[in-house]
Amino acid sequence: MSDAPILQVDTLSRHFPVRNMLGWKTGAVRALDGVSFEVRSGETLGIVGESGCGKSTLGKALVGIHPPGGGRIVFEGKDITGQSANERRAVAPKLQYCYQDPGNSLDPRWTVRRSLAEPLVVHTALTPSDRNARIAKIMQQVGLPLTHLDLYPHELSGGQQRRVGLARILTLHPRLVVLDEPTSGLDVSVQASVLMLLRELQRAFSLTYLFISHDLSVVRMMCDRVAVMYLGRIVELAPTETLFAAAKHPYSQSLLSAIPDIGGRRVTDTFTLEGEPPDPARPPSGCRFRTRCPRAAPVCAETDPALRPITPAQSAACVFA
């Protein structure tokens, strides 16, 4: 890992229209609302937060699956925000997104072989025999037997589908991979092997990961730094161990206090956070967390705290941090 940023994100936003039953636009969900951060080459940056806070929207905006509404994305020193489709082709293979649900992102009518060949056909000029060689190599690297090349997605287990999803991306030799919930829906024993595989691959291909997950135990194990999101914003960004030892934002503190501690005190006896996230189309004024925040004061309804450094390594967006 080096300190040089591979990716710089500046006040990125993305709004989705809210429509009523007649199809009229009645408002907007600010799925991403001014998100800024950097990713260093070779690191694993975790993105955590509750359902609907904008994690997938962020990941998809970064790799260009849907363009951001505003802000700037700089990849390897180059502004890629407003690139034409042609310019985009050069960076596309280097920036890859690994879908939340591999079962649905693999075409059910395609064999594993076809799913793996397709990105190579689109993005490279390899000859068929070179393609086959690369496919065989990647199958071995993700720990799948070559006999599985002729199987269809429904004939694979959940863990094997993830491996195919990863193989599909890695054949392109990307630099940065957005892993969207790479282990959700997997059993713990399968999760363990997928996580171990992700680490091995990171080493073998010197990959940079953006690791989206709602499972903080997994994030703690995998990530160098963690960004905590709430309703379209980053509320805290810190090195993993700093965050777990001394989170500064009340929302991060609540999230951390919800992690079960097997053998220790029961979280159900100590957890205090009340309520649920508000409707993202109508966020509260001021700090968006104030409706659930145990420390909220009148000032929180008036000022909208920006993410600011508390120490050189740790930033938080709270008036009291």
Added chain:
Amino acid sequence: MALPGDNLLEVEDLRVSFATESGVAKVLDGVNLTIRPGEIMGLVGESGCGKTTLANAILGILARNARHEAGTIRFGGEDLLAMPRRRIEDEVRGRRITFIPQDPYGSFNPLFPIGTQTMEVMKWKSPHRAAGEGRGVAGFFSRYPRARRRSDAAAVSQMLRAVQIPDRDAAFVKLPHEFSGGQRQRLMIALALLPQPQLVIADEPTTALDVTIQVQILKLLKQLAKKSGVSVLFTTHDLGTAYEICDRITVMYAGQEVETAPVDDFFRRPHHPYTVRLLESLPRPGRELREIGGEIPGLISPPAGCRFHPRCARATDVCRAERPPVAALGGGHEVRCYHPIAEATPA
């Protein structure tokens, strides 16, 4: 071992199979499970091990292609599998045994307000409904006596307060989609407790929820269950959740229960090789992950003997030949293994 009279539910040597296109899947292979009054019993295991099948068997709602091969399910001393269907529907399912499903979205009719749906349930499943009431020709005109309707409505309102639904009068006329996922799960808990059952079966009730909401729901369920003294069968694949809420835990692997123990003993001194490896595959700070290796077996031609043997480092010939008997280790800790791990690393 506890005396049979102490148990509310006793599942003994239950065998259930499913007819499928590629053969007969032997999904429950001699499962044993007991639940005492007032106890929260955790049924833990990985996807496909048979948790839902066992829950459905107890509720008497197995799929059409299911076959009950052997075994008994005794509830309050009576064999549910031998009970006439009519009695199960009238007295047991939805009344003495109720259900909280994994997916609260699919369990409500999207077209009717929550109040209407709740009262429809109470009409048949209210704890104050007399047996047979509202059935037959005479019952048609007196389906829901006014006095009972009024007292049921009061009970519903009280229960909505207990599960922390804000603005209860407004909640009555709202449609299911107007509630958040967490609120819908609270409503399911209310519906399950309203008939004042003896047993609630909760099949992974929090897996679809966010962590902070998940803790809130677990806390609520635990409080309400303890307050009303109801027993709960809580199925989950998440060991952390089981640690939070359960009094005892049974682990199932590929349709066989392998280890049962009181919760603290379970996590401190696991003895079955599968349980130990399962705990080692949990991400924990300061410890390296270990994978179990191998895969969960198919159930159409499952491994003979102990179904874990193909993945077990301790397996010997006897493991491959015959399923190990129950060994009682004292303190209610039971394990089914020929070579249990004596001094397991504490979890």
